Amino acid sequence: MPDSKEYLHPEAIRRIHSMELRARNIVEGFLSGMHRSPYFGQSVEFVQHRQYAPGDDLRHIDWKVFGRQDRLYIKQYEEDTNLRCTLLMDASKSMQYGRGPLNKFDYGATLCACLAYLTLRQQDSVGLTVFDQKIRTRLPWRSSRSHLQSIYKSLQNAPTTDKTDIKGVFREINDTYPKRSLMVIATDFLGAEAEALKGLGQLRKSGHDVLVFHILDDDELDFPFNDPTRFEGMESLDSLTCNPRALRDGYLEALNRFLDRVRHTCATYQIDYQLVRTSRSLDAALSSYLSSRMAHMRKR
Numbered sequence: 001m002p003d004s005k006e007y008l009h010p011e012a013i014r015r016i017h018s019m020e021l022r023a024r025n026i027v028e029g030f031l032s033g034m035h036r037s038p039y040f041g042q043s044v045e046f047v048q049h050r051q052y053a054p055g056d057d058l059r060h061i062d063w064k065v066f067g068r069q070d071r072l073y074i075k076q077y078e079e080d081t082n083l084r085c086t087l088l089m090d091a092s093k094s095m096q097y098g099r100g101p102l103n104k105f106d107y108g109a110t111l112c113a114c115l116a117y118l119t120l121r122q123q124d125s126v127g128l129t130v131f132d133q134k135i136r137t138r139l140p141w142r143s144s145r146s147h148l149q150s151i152y153k154s155l156q157n158a159p160t161t162d163k164t165d166i167k168g169v170f171r172e173i174n175d176t177y178p179k180r181s182l183m184v185i186a187t188d189f190l191g192a193e194a195e196a197l198k199g200l201g202q203l204r205k206s207g208h209d210v211l212v213f214h215i216l217d218d219d220e221l222d223f224p225f226n227d228p229t230r231f232e233g234m235e236s237l238d239s240l241t242c243n244p245r246a247l248r249d250g251y252l253e254a255l256n257r258f259l260d261r262v263r264h265t266c267a268t269y270q271i272d273y274q275l276v277r278t279s280r281s282l283d284a285a286l287s288s289y290l291s292s293r294m295a296h297m298r299k300r
Helices: 004-008 010-014 019-032 063-069 104-121 146-157 166-176 193-205 218-222 244-268 283-298
Strands: 043-051 073-080 084-090 125-131 135-142 182-187 209-216 229-232 239-242 272-277
Touching: 004 019, 010 104, 019 104, 019 146, 019 283, 063 073, 084 104, 084 135, 084 166, 104 125, 104 146, 104 182, 104 209, 104 283, 125 146, 125 166, 135 146, 135 166, 166 193, 182 193, 193 209, 193 244, 209 244, 209 283, 239 244, 244 272, 272 283
Parallel strands: 084 125, 084 182, 182 209, 209 272
Antiparallel strands: 043 073, 125 135, 229 239
16 A cells, blocks of 8 residues: 555645545545544533443543542533634735646645645535635635535636735635634735735734645745746746846845745734645645644634
8 A cells, every 4th residue: 555645745646637536635645644633623622520331432531530539530522613714725826836746826726625625524614715816716614515516616727817915805804704713825925925914914813813824836945047047927027037046145035034024924923834845745734734723722
């Protein structure tokens, strides 16, 4: 049997054209590869003890009480499955970039499909917003399995043809989703950085928990170009023909300042942040999501 980690690599993902099959294979492979499954589907708020009865699950025995009283008691919990997760997928033109198996949009869309599958697998509700300079698709929170098909279709058919206006989109999302939820954002932050960062603050001030997946291609992070190259703006008409070796140091310095600004803003607003390379497997991103979700439930 192949290593479950193989399902997480972009080259393997690219060969699966159906978004539904991608999500199911990746998530089930990821979960089966974990040493133990975390309790990420239901919160476990303690309610009371009751005396042990034959047939009760031994995992729920409170051994501390047994040590004090020499009697077996079971911990009872109140299930709470009302998590609302909103997936925000950037479909602006810059997300088309990528020279690896998956471009930035394909990677982010696959990640969102996996998170939708994970959320509904645990009977919580999930919604989807696909945006560029305006909202292109908005699917409300639902917890039915049939809802997954609408999410997969929206992600698979979303065009990437326009500029970004994240601040305006976030303002509209605040009006659309007045109830607090977990907002998961997949974007490259290119095109309108300052406005986008203000938009993140708007979401946090409205009480939403926010998790950011900052998706960038290896070329953008490493600038590996050596030969004379023509660079064209994906969200503008600007272009530049140059010797990239003369620009590399300046570019990398500017990139690091950009990443620092994004990280600083996320830290200021207590936003979970992860920089994601499109060449990396999805396990780190999925683990980050599960950790954020557990933290979200502990605060409720």
